[in-house]
């Protein structure tokens with residue numbers, strides 16, 4: 164049978180390119196889990212995906228109720244779940260003030276980390292039940308986790324500190340930042356990506372042996388043209404793609420990045436669990452090293468426990 168992969172945020176950028184790459188193989192049915200139904204349908208059509216290769220389902224990660232609703236709706240379809248890709252993200256580098264999710268968590272960490280944390284925990288049961296030979300859960304990471312690159316060291320750097328802001332609810336009253344510091348939209352995004360990478364490793368430690376599920380993260384390269392930078396100042400949006408193409412040489416097209424993530428979904432040679440994948444300039448994959456903080460097992464455990472409380476699992 165065809166594999167079924169759920170991809171969050173498949174209505175643009177990397178998620179859409181991955182959906183397309185998987186659909187093109189003829190071996191996958193893609194569930195596009197998106198907050199904007201119409202946009203997702205149009206996006207799927209615009210890249211030429213055929214109707215039998217995908218289903219759009221509503222999911223707004225900025226609402227824990229919506230996450231639960233999605234899981235219920237998914238179960239009602241009675242489709243098996245073979246691969247889950249946590250891809251959606253918001254990035255608000257120029258915001259002066261924090262904004263919040265439905266449950267009043269700062270929006271970037273609330274969406275990118277907490278929404279996906281609840282989704283992945285709930286859907287783990289469904290992955291367990293699947294009889295697919297290589298079941299995988301992938302959480303898209305970022306360069307913030309690479310200590311061996313210049314881009315991973317650009318300020319403001321990610322830092323979760325002792326998680327005091329997260330533990331106090333991340334609701335703006337005590338703090339809207341995980342480390343309890345002043346709001347900084349760019350840092351909030353980077354912090355959320357560190358959470359994504361820590362969560363993937365904690366899932367691996369807790370569940371890989373028991374379930375046989377492969378847990379992985381990746382840095383797909385700098386996809387400088389996606390909607391992620393939509394809230395950046397116009398000059399940045401103009402100069403960022405050529406800067407990445409010709410100066411840092413980290414640039415990768417949406418299509419190429421989609422092929423990379425599709426490899427992590429289905430390539431037999433990328434089936435190892437607990438790995439953070441990256442690619443060389445010649446597009447060959449390798450197991451990358453994570454930064455000190457993004458591989459701190461103590462912090463991963465603490466993050467897991469605090470997050471469980473916030474999303475109502477503990």
Ligand code: NDP
Nearest residue numbers: 172174175176177223224225250251252385386389390391
């Ligand atoms: P895009 O902005 O193009 O895509 C992000 C997707 O997330 C969109 O489909 C968006 O939906 C969706 N989304 C945002 N908020 C929510 C929500 N509340 N509920 C459901 N979906 C939501 O960015 P990219 O494709 O670049 O980003 C995809 C992933 O790649 C992210 O995890 C990002 O961190 C990562 N990444 C990107 C890099 C880059 O250079 N671009 C580099 C490294 C990692 P909508 O279409 O409705 O806006």
